[in-house]
Amino acid sequence: MKNLGILLSGRGSNFEAIADNVASGKLDANIAAVISNRADAGGIEAARRRGLKALVIPSKGKPREQHDREVVAALLEHRVDLVCLAGYMRLLSPWFVQQFPNRILNIHPALLPAFPGLEAQKQAFDYGVKVSGCTVHFVDADLDHGAILVQKVVPVLDSDDHHTLAARILEQEHIAYSEAIRMVLEGKYRIEGRRVVMKPQER
Ligand code: GRF
DSSP states (O other), X not given: OEEEEEEESSOOHHHHHHHHHHHTTSSOEEXXXXXXXXXXXXXXXXXXXXXXXXXXXXXXXXXXXXXXXXXXXXXXXXXXXXXXXXXXXXXXXXXXXHHSTTOEEEEESSOTTSSOSSSHHHHHHHHTOSEEEEEEEEOOSSTTOSOEEEEEXXXXXXXXOHHHHHHHHHHHHHHHHHHHHHHHHHTOEEEEXXXXXXXXXXX
């Protein structure tokens, strides 16, 4: 069974959705480590409650590469096959990305390449788009940039504010992330440039 490593900085609802799918057998994987760069992340508390390996590796005041080296060491120590960024508020150094080629995923609460960066749901809402959604993609050294695995579309309603929109996007995030993890773990895809395409079904 493959080992997942989850990196997070905040409340950890995406992590919890993944953990629920692992616990119920919908996702055939093991969560080997949950790592936060912040001691006060709700997600790290949730990981402890679930009896998972929960590590805090503080980033404050450290050069990026030094922190990344500590995180990578922990991931290797716990034999992580696939790294899942779930609200991890740090840009990974190119060195980190090279340690796990096509083995790091991120989820972003907009339809990339629209609205990368912070507060994507508010950016989309303020722009006046009629649909937004979420994107699960491979991580490369650029922010919110790597090849796309899964996107889910969420309509923007006239009655929305950016909070209600964000809440409906989050529901789709919780579905999309496990789908993307399953795709990667099953290995039934190939990467053609920026395109991730499914291999034809074997008969
Ligand atoms: C999500 O909206 C995710 O798309 C973004 O950060 C947020 C994390 O939320 N990258 P949570 O900590 O998983 O609840």
